[in-house]
Amino acid sequence: MTEVYAVGVGMTRFGKYPDRDAFDLGAEASLAAIKDAGIDPRAIDGAYFGHVYQGMNAGQRVTGHIGISGIPVTNVENVCSSGATAIREASIAIRAGEHDVVLAVGLEHLSSKFRGALAPEEGDIEGAVGLTMPGVYAMRARRYLADFGLTHAQLGMVSVKNKANAAMNPVAMYHKIVTLEEVLASRPIAEPLNLMECSPVSDGAAAVILMSGEKARQLGMGRAVRLAASSLRSGKVESEPSSMTFEPLTRETANAAYAVAGIGPEDVDFAEVHDCFSIAEALRVEGLGLFEQGTYLLAVGRGEAHINGRLPINPSGGLLGKGHPLGATGAAQVVEVVRQLRGEAGARQINSPSVGVAHCRGGKAAGVEGAACTVQILVR
Amino acid sequence: MTIASAETWLAGVPPFVPGTLKVGPDGKGYLVGGHCPGCGAFYFPARSVCSRCLCGDLERVPLCSSGSLYTYTVIHQSLPQFPTPYVLGYVDLDDNVRVAGQLVDVDVDALELGMRVTTQVEPRENPDGEQVLWFRFKPAATTAAEELS
Numbered sequence: 001m002t003e004v005y006a007v008g009v010g011m012t013r014f015g016k017y018p019d020r021d022a023f024d025l026g027a028e029a030s031l032a033a034i035k036d037a038g039i040d041p042r043a044i045d046g047a048y049f050g051h052v053y054q055g056m057n058a059g060q061r062v063t064g065h066i067g068i069s070g071i072p073v074t075n076v077e078n079v080c081s082s083g084a085t086a087i088r089e090a091s092i093a094i095r096a097g098e099h100d101v102v103l104a105v106g107l108e109h110l111s112s113k114f115r116g117a118l119a120p121e122e123g124d125i126e127g128a129v130g131l132t133m134p135g136v137y138a139m140r141a142r143r144y145l146a147d148f149g150l151t152h153a154q155l156g157m158v159s160v161k162n163k164a165n166a167a168m169n170p171v172a173m174y175h176k177i178v179t180l181e182e183v184l185a186s187r188p189i190a191e192p193l194n195l196m197e198c199s200p201v202s203d204g205a206a207a208v209i210l211m212s213g214e215k216a217r218q219l220g221m222g223r224a225v226r227l228a229a230s231s232l233r234s235g236k237v238e239s240e241p242s243s244m245t246f247e248p249l250t251r252e253t254a255n256a257a258y259a260v261a262g263i264g265p266e267d268v269d270f271a272e273v274h275d276c277f278s279i280a281e282a283l284r285v286e287g288l289g290l291f292e293q294g295t296y297l298l299a300v301g302r303g304e305a306h307i308n309g310r311l312p313i314n315p316s317g318g319l320l321g322k323g324h325p326l327g328a329t330g331a332a333q334v335v336e337v338v339r340q341l342r343g344e345a346g347a348r349q350i351n352s353p354s355v356g357v358a359h360c361r362g363g364k365a366a367g368v369e370g371a372a373c374t375v376q377i378l379v380r
Numbered sequence: 381m382t383i384a385s386a387e388t389w390l391a392g393v394p395p396f397v398p399g400t401l402k403v404g405p406d407g408k409g410y411l412v413g414g415h416c417p418g419c420g421a422f423y424f425p426a427r428s429v430c431s432r433c434l435c436g437d438l439e440r441v442p443l444c445s446s447g448s449l450y451t452y453t454v455i456h457q458s459l460p461q462f463p464t465p466y467v468l469g470y471v472d473l474d475d476n477v478r479v480a481g482q483l484v485d486v487d488v489d490a491l492e493l494g495m496r497v498t499t500q501v502e503p504r505e506n507p508d509g510e511q512v513l514w515f516r517f518k519p520a521a522t523t524a525a526e527e528l529s
Contacts, residue, residue, distance in 0.1 A: 132455060139469070
């Protein structure tokens with residue numbers, strides 16, 4: 001089967017950009033990825049764009065900015081996994097032989113669309129009773145801490161770790177190291193979760209150039225990183241109440257990706273996971289099979305998930321430290337995984353990794369665990 | 381206003397989300413769920429097809445008004461139409477279906493995982509200023525005390 005490689009990556013710094021729009025940010029990220037790949041932009045024969053709130057033909061507004069209009073452009077929306085889904089669709093197009101060189105972009109200007117807590121779609125009954133996304137994860141956190149006999153202080157260490165990583169990442173929204181005391185003293189958003197345990201409203205874009213193996217060899221792409229798997233699943237409707245402290249959706253998506261890549265969780269050297277809230281990081285890594293259920297916060301306490309630990313999680317700073325411009329997030333995770341695998345992550349470089357995972361998920365509707373989940377495995 | 385007219389009035393108020401609530405002849409409101417005649421699963425909100433056995437003949441049925449609190453939170457930041465703080469929980473109704481809803485008449489410090497609660501269907505003004513039917517949960521003990529008094 002045709003192999004797919006990530007040959008160029010680029011992203012804007014995540015943050016708040018009151019004077020710019022999503023398309024301008026998308027253009028900056030795309031041009032950076034093209035430059036990083038060192039290719040002629042005319043070689044790009046297809047483009048996929050993921051976003052949530054940027055309106056009609058967002059992708060064409062970016063390609064029009066950067067001189068590659070006319071090529072096939074596809075826009076995808078898959079909540080927080082939109083950028084990751086754009087990468088997946090691009091990889092499928094390459095494997096199908098439809099394209100050789102594809103631009104995949106995630107972009108979002110969230111600060112102009114939202115303030116404060118995100119909530120499910122208005123027509124969803126859970127949104128209509130006043131459920132917010134912080135509320136969902138707060139309830140999962142309460143149950144998780146109770147079921148496994150853990151404390152809020154142990155949970156808060158996830159934020160401390162990720163914000164420390166972000167302080168070493170030039171493209172992160174936050175560069176401020178915080179203490180556990182500061183996390184626990186920050187204002188409550190949805191108890192037990194405090195402000196510093198919630199990912200911020202952010203703007204930004206991230207882009208990846210994907211190439212078929214044949215084309216990459218032909219063009220001599222020396223820094224190419226292989227996209228060994230790019231799996232997607234949607235949340236199943238629950239026919240009875242189930243534990244909210246475990247994620248079958250993450251587990252099933254991960255198992256699909258491990259099978260395609262021919263590896264298991266024991267082969268993973270590091271992961272970027274969807275830590276939209278402090279508790280989310282524990283739920284993700286346990287769903288991915290990287291840590292046993294109920295043990296992750298203890299592992300964080302021992303430093304195992306830190307940059308110099310046994311299995312670094314979110315070396316980029318994650319959503320908590322780097323920011324979370326919804327559609328851009330999944331693409332930005334792949335940018336970080338590629339940079340780490342190439343050994344180009346600067347101060348936050350982890351020790352010679354060869355297998356990295358990017359996990360992204362999002363969306364909420366009544367009676368469904370989650371809407372979309374992606375797991376991508378990159379190998380060098 | 382007599383009790384009978386209040387009941388009649390409540391029955392004429394539209395639910396906040398179409399098809400999710402009803403008021404019975406006794407004037408008491410209930411959640412409307414989907415029930416699969418094939419495997420017995422309940423859904424809220426109702427679905428067209430059962431996810432477990434793919435039976436397509438789901439019935440619309442009143443859901444049980446009692447259940448236990450699976451988990452909860454106190455929300456301090458929300459959308460403008462929901463003044464904060466408020467308590468929100470996931471309740472496992474006794475028909476084995478989980479429903480999210482606000483909790484009313486609760487002492488936050490006395491909330492416990494697993495505590496018994498009941499559904500309370502009541503009118504509410506929606507963001508457009510119209511009266512709609514919606515629901516909250518309240519502690520089962522409070523209900524008993526009210527009935528005694």
